[in-house]
Amino acid sequence: MRRTDHEGHGPVRYGPPFPDDGLPVLPALSDVLAAAADRAGPQPVGGAPAVLDAACGYWTRRGLPTEPVQVAAGPGAPSLLLALTAALGGDVLVPRPCAAWWGPYARLLGRPLFPVATPAECGGVPDPYALMETVRRVRAEGGDPRLLVLSVADDPTATVAPPELVHETVEVAEGEGLHLVSDETWRDTVHAPHDTVLLGPAEMLPDGVTVVTDLAGALLPPGWPAAVARFPAGEAGEQLHARVLDVLTALGARVAEPVAAAAEYALDEPEPVTIRRDAAVRLHARVAAAVHAAVAAVALSRPPQAGRHLYVDLDPLRDSLEAQGVGDAQELEDFLTARLGMPAPGGHRFGDDLGALRVRLATGPLLRGTDEERAACLTSPSPWELPHVQRALISLRSVFDDLRDDAQRWEPPR
Numbered sequence: 001m002r003r004t005d006h007e008g009h010g011p012v013r014y015g016p017p018f019p020d021d022g023l024p025v026l027p028a029l030s031d032v033l034a035a036a037a038d039r040a041g042p043q044p045v046g047g048a049p050a051v052l053d054a055a056c057g058y059w060t061r062r063g064l065p066t067e068p069v070q071v072a073a074g075p076g077a078p079s080l081l082l083a084l085t086a087a088l089g090g091d092v093l094v095p096r097p098c099a100a101w102w103g104p105y106a107r108l109l110g111r112p113l114f115p116v117a118t119p120a121e122c123g124g125v126p127d128p129y130a131l132m133e134t135v136r137r138v139r140a141e142g143g144d145p146r147l148l149v150l151s152v153a154d155d156p157t158a159t160v161a162p163p164e165l166v167h168e169t170v171e172v173a174e175g176e177g178l179h180l181v182s183d184e185t186w187r188d189t190v191h192a193p194h195d196t197v198l199l200g201p202a203e204m205l206p207d208g209v210t211v212v213t214d215l216a217g218a219l220l221p222p223g224w225p226a227a228v229a230r231f232p233a234g235e236a237g238e239q240l241h242a243r244v245l246d247v248l249t250a251l252g253a254r255v256a257e258p259v260a261a262a263a264e265y266a267l268d269e270p271e272p273v274t275i276r277r278d279a280a281v282r283l284h285a286r287v288a289a290a291v292h293a294a295v296a297a298v299a300l301s302r303p304p305q306a307g308r309h310l311y312v313d314l315d316p317l318r319d320s321l322e323a324q325g326v327g328d329a330q331e332l333e334d335f336l337t338a339r340l341g342m343p344a345p346g347g348h349r350f351g352d353d354l355g356a357l358r359v360r361l362a363t364g365p366l367l368r369g370t371d372e373e374r375a376a377c378l379t380s381p382s383p384w385e386l387p388h389v390q391r392a393l394i395s396l397r398s399v400f401d402d403l404r405d406d407a408q409r410w411e412p413p414r
Contacts, residue, residue, distance in 0.1 A: 016100045016345035018222045019155070019308040021280050022364030023378065024371045025221050028272040032265045033224070039257035045249045047073030047228070051260050054267035055228040059211070061269070062187075064202055066230055070237060072244055073263070076225035077185060077214035079253040080244070081105050081149070084210060084229070087243035088179055090146030091138060095126045097311070097350035097358075099155045099183060114138055114145065115351050122302070123311070124154025125161040128168040135176045148178045152200055153186035156350045156360040157311040158288070158304035160190060163199040170204045179240075180209040185217035185227075186307045188277060191285035196305060207232045210240070217307075218277050219266035226255050226263040279378045284308045287363040287393075290384045294397045295361075298404040308364050311347075314357040320406040321357065328354050339399045342366075366392040 043051065052068040059066040074080045082105040085092060092106040096115035106113040116126035116134045126134075131148070138145050150169070152161045173180055182201045190196050202209040211230040216222040229244070231237040248254075255263065266273050288304040295301055300313040314321065314332065321327075326335045329346030336344035342365035347358030367377050369388035377383045384393055 015104075016349050016360065017343050017362075018216060019360075019362040020216070020222045020364045021284065021308060022367035023280060023283075023374050026272060026276045028270070029220070029262050029266065033258045033262045036258040036261035039261070042254035042256055043073070043260045045254055046245045047071070047255060048260065051228075051255070051264045051267070054264045055230070058213075058228075058267045058269065059230055062200075064200075064206075064211070064230065067233070070231045070233060070241065072229045072231070072241060072248070073255050073260070074227055074229070074248055074253050075255050075259075076216075077101075077183065077212050077227040078105065079248065079251060080212050080227050080229045081181065081183075082108070083244040083247035083251070083253070084181055084212070084240075085109055085111060085147065086247045087240055088147045090144040093126070093131070093134060093138075093145055093148045093178070094351065095124055095150060097123060097156055097347055097352040098149070099151065100345070100349045100351075102149050102183075103351055112138075112143060114143075118157075119165060122154065122159035122161045122165070123157030124151040124159060125165055125169050126150065128165070128172045131169060132172050132176065135172075135178070145176070146179060147181060148173050149181045149183065150201065151183040151186070152198055153184065153190060153306040155186060155307055156309060156347075157302060158307045158309050159302055160196050160198055160305045163197055166199055166201060167204055170201050170209075174205055174208055178208075180205065182209055182211045183214075184211055185214040187213065188218035189281050189284070189308070190306045191281065191288070191304065202230070202232075207234055207236070210237075215263055215266060218281070219273065220259075220262060224259045224262055226259050228263075228267070276378070283367075283377050283383055284363050286383055287366055287389065290393055291361060291363060291366070291396065294393065295400050298400050298407065309360050309362045311358060311360050314359070314403070317403050317407045318357060320403065320409070324406070326357070329356060329358060330354065332357050332359055336399070340396060366396070368392065 051073050052071045055071045056066040078101050085105050091112040093114050094102050095118045103113050117130040119127045135145050180201050202211050214227040231241045295312050304310050326332050329348040333346035344359045347356050348354040367374050373388045383389055
């Protein structure tokens with residue numbers, strides 16, 4: 001079975017930028033970080049007790065009772081996933097497509113990485129039958145699959161997996177003896193929380209799932225790296241926790257004290273944090289809906305349900321794009337990045353086929369402006385009508401309208 005090696009196309013060290021919120025830093029967070037700025041040292045490996053207690057409260061409020069001995073903190077989710085991959089050993093399975101930062105850590109450790117197809121309705125979670133088939137084929141060829149990484153609220157597809165699919169996939173993973181890592185970075189960015197049921201794997205399989213949450217998803221700016229992991233209770237979870245701490249120690253992966261102070265404050269979810277988070281989610285939901293309306297007339301894209309991004313398939317425009325020298329995801333990335341004036345990473349960055357004409361578009365760059373203009377986005381009932389956002393959306397629509405017009409010119413006569 002062919003595993004996914006790095007495509008020799010495009011800059012080797014290029015990683016898609018994290019979809020940040022494009023907003024000024026919350027003043028309350030700045031105040032907390034500034035108050036801790038004279039703490040020159042890092043936290044202990046795995047986090048100090050106050051951060052661990054705050055993480056326990058965060059998960060307990062989401063229906064996952066947690067004790068401090070089940071928690072570890074690190075300088076961003078990538079360091080935690082690297083440590084987990086090293087600690088668990090064996091081969092790694094991921095949905096296709098998946099977050100751009102999942103694959104490199106397996107490859108860095110020399111671990112085979114196997115993609116698994118996702119169902120038509122969502123990304124982030126493998127199709128259970130495809131997962132079963134992949135695991136059995138890998139084992140038949142002498143492989144040792146041990147770890148499945150998934151995301152119920154997904155990057156890059158911006159979808160939320162339905163609970164019945166998650167349940168079926170978790171059952172297959174448990175039956176095949178896989179440990180699950182659930183990346184829940186985007187859990188708190190669901191666009192319609194009252195209409196969308198988000199059920200995490202740890203709620204179904206408490207003893208076989210480690211949850212990883214990067215606080216850059218909804219609580220901290222991406223430039224303040226902090227993430228937390230929740231390990232299963234019991235002996236196996238304790239052993240995994242200890243091995244992960246060993247790896248973090250070897251890496252020197254500690255959270256800086258000022259950032260840890262901000263993380264502790266954010267994880268406690270005081271009113272300033274929850275008000276800003278909820279306002280940012282509403283804002284990006286509205287902008288994402290406007291972007292989806294602009295691209296849906298000419299391309300394929302699932303309606304965004306979470307996060308600050310969309311995943312767009314321009315295969316319907318293949319003929320006209322090929323006429324302009326665009327034949328794969330790398331060329332499409334270059335083409336759209338230049339025309340949109342913002343990053344448009346190709347689907348190959350997320351483990352998708354290089355030949356597929358897919359890109360991820362983020363909503364944060366559409367909010368670019370002065371601090372006052374960006375702050376105004378949070379309180380406007382119609383942020384797409386603000387002049388700086390309106391200009392950005394008009395520019396984006398113009399690019400896709402031009403692509404549609406080009407495609408119509410290339411249609412053969414009937």
